[in-house]
Amino acid sequence: MNAALLTRQEGAVFILTNNNPAARNAITAGLYAALPAALRAAQADPTVGAIVLTGTGDFFCAGGDLKQLATRRELSLPQRHERIACLHDLIRAIRACEKPVIAAVEGGAAGAGLSLAMACDLLVVARDASFSMAYVKVGLTPDGGATAFLAEFVSRQILTELCLTGAPMTGERLHAMGAVNRLTEKGAALAEAMVLAARIAKGPARATARIKALCGHAYGADLDAQMTLEAELMAVSQGDDEAAEGMTAFFAKRSPDFVALRGKST
Incomplete structure (x- = not known):
């Protein structure tokens, strides 16, 4: 079985790669444990100055695994809360990490994948990447802090439209809204994120x-x-x-x- 999270270090930059390419890097149970642990390790390591979060292949994260989500109807309400808490703990781990976390987004980020990207401190995004609050399309409501993150830079009306329609936004539109730090051509997001991370990693x-x-x-x-x-x-x-x-x-x-x-x- 493939590891849910791949890690490597280049200089002072620690690279975390969500590794579920068969499902466009949908979030797995393994990621819930592996990502917070990797962030804690990076925070404790004095050789690490910045962190880059990305996805294997050409897609950042498709969000929750719908096959798994479909089975939650069988669970009790408290049990469903427990599962959602795993995602929220993942988001909190990114926010709580004392070292800057930079998302490098290719392909797209949907649902909880959008939350994962927006939880990061900085975003480097390919201009053709697609972002979607896709929950409404399958009768669900947003989680993972998505509405809070989006509310930081869009009006209530735009936020409501994005959530009610699930319509995709390109990296270019997110950049125009002020949510993206660097906009790149397709295939260049990770390289650009590494440049930004290396610069920050030299700091105090x-x-x-x-x-x-x-x-x-x-x-x-x-x-x-x-x-x-x-x-x-x-x-x-x-x-x-x-x-x-x-x-x-x-x-x-x-x-x-x-x-x-x-x-x-x-």
């Missing part, structure tokens, strides 16, 4: 984790709450060896070496 690891926390907090906080968190994290950052190295390098007119500080406490 602890400051990067704090920045990710700030950006994640910003959409659910009022101004005072956000400034309070900014003050807390800025005060910590000012006492960090990373800031000392960054400022010393600035005044010396050289590039800072943040990589040498990884794994060291402040």
